[in-house]
Amino acid sequence: MCAIVAGMSVEPTAWRRPGPTARQLRNDVVIGVAVAAVALFNLVLSTSAGMFFGDDVPSRPEQVLWTLAVTLPLAVRRRWPAAAAIVISIAFIGAQVRHSPEQQIANGALSAAIYTLGAWDRDRARARWAQIGIVAAMFTWLGIAIAQTAADLPADAFEDAAGPLEPLLATIINGVLLNALFFGFAIFFGEAAWISARRQHLLEVQAEELRRLAAEAGERAIMGERVRIARELHDVVAHHVSVMGVQAAAARRVMEKDLGKARTALAAVEQGARTAVEELRRMLSLLRATGGTPDERPTGSGVDRVDELVSNARDAGLAATLGVYGEPVPLPESLSQAAYRIVQEAVTNALKHANASALDVRVRYHTAELEIDVTDDGRGAPPGATAGVGLGLIGMRERVTAHDGTLEAGSRADGGYRVRARFPLAHAEAVPA
Structure with a gap:
């Protein structure tokens, strides 16, 4: 278990997962109350079926208290992940110490709390240490429980055993293996959920950056197009208007002396005006163009x-x-x-x-x-x-x-x-x- 936790600690910790939404918090309350209700119903079934784990069975109020202590903290599991997981773990061990008959739903509540701790706690160092502490406490309690059970076993407890291993050794290995898988899956999937949320955040950041870059590229393209069109308009208008001005001045000077030259100059002004209008019309058609590549536009x-x-x-x-x-x-x-x-x-x-x-x-x-x-x-x-x-x-x-x-x-x-x-x-x- 420690290897699993240590291996996951190399994940980046700079990002802090946003807290749960108001809707998620409301859902947690509903789920916590529902799980507590199911656990109480299972307690009634367990006691009715005589499923007791020891001789010193606690009183009915105490059984209800342990059942609620293990399940109700799920109502705040995403608001305070570390606190909920620690409280459920302590209540879980306390219920087993007191031989509370309801343990099936309690196991599920403990798994959900450890998963939520890895998936939602925003302080990753705190989450790691909390997971290590919970797992260490659980295995410590497992060792104590196995030692107590072994000391109270009757001599004929394993008379039907037929396997190649010592019965007590096989029991210990089975308990350790099952608990390792139980906690390992809870921690692994919690960490996977946190990494998935982080990747989703990075994708959203990258998408926003791509949108920003695309907008900037579009603005640069528009500005470049405006500069190019302004340059074209300057070349077209300045040239033809300059020629028209020179020709008009020449026509004015020779109007009374040489009508032939004046007509020629005015004809040049007319032609220049027509050419300028044609060039301007071409530029306007370029401005109105909505498709095609630049090479396909009018030149x-x-x-x-x-x-x-x-x-x-x-x-x-x-x-x-x-x-x-x-x-x-x-x-x-x-x-x-x-x-x-x-x-x-x-x-x-x-x-x-x-x-x-x-x-x-x-x-x-x-x-x-x-x-x-x-x-x-x-x-x-x-x-x-x-x-x-x-x-x-x-x-x-x-x-x-x-x-x-x-x-x-x-x-x-x-x-x-x-x-x-x-x-x-x-x-x-x-x-x-």
Whole structure:
């Protein structure tokens, strides 16, 4: 028995089982009273059948008292597990010492008390010591009872014995074995119940943690999607509105001098407005999309449409040129769109902020990377400005970083501004420039 108890003491003790609920406490009271009633009825049956364990049978009131003392504490077995188990154990031994005839239900009450002690006591060290103390007391009493019985046995007590063992030895082994199994099962299943409750608690904690992590992941996904959509809207609106503003200003200046140029500029404004509306409609359809993976959603323009950006810049009055070097290779859609957006942002900045007159866009397909190079002859970055402060540059860096690329953005030594982005091409087979 001590080995069993010691073996179970290695279980973790940091967790404290929550106490019983109000409903469980009410159930314990009902069960305790019901068991006491059954035990009293069994006492009547035992005395009526003459089932006495000795000659000095206690009086009827004392028999009732011992019966209630062994069973009624079950009414508080989960409220005070250690106290209930100790009281029942003492009453159990006292009833046997006094030869109380009711012992069948008493055995069940003792087993239930030891089980509850292991399953519900929140102080695990106290529960272990209480179990050890109860088992030690029970086996001590068993030894005393066997010694008393052996001393009073008549000479012909085992005259019908025919086994290979000594009759008294066989009786002792039988009593020890049965009691060891009795207490062992009670302690084992009580400990198993406590471990099961602990595991249930851990599962609930893990489930709550998983729900929290899932909620955080959902929030991060939503935030990332918002940032991506904000970046797309910035690129679309800023570029087209900038071009429209330049063209409208040009139309205003030449309205009275050259109606043909004014019409051309206004046509460019109209086309820019239509393109901006189309891009915005695409973004709204993305926002409304409820299914599909990101790769299945509507995408914007790719690097094959960079010439349209250059043409828009040229229509806005810039001396814009485009050069494509190397052998173009198929690009992932996301990478192609990122390259297009970088050129778009660079052109927008040249129109809005640089006061540039010339713009040079170069797309280079190297063996292992795609290079986007946009330069202008404007006034460059303001003195003291930090590269990457503006929303447009932040968006460009985010796009490049998403594809494991590098970005260089800043004023040139000979004047103007330069944006150079490099994207690695893991599976490309392009011809060097």
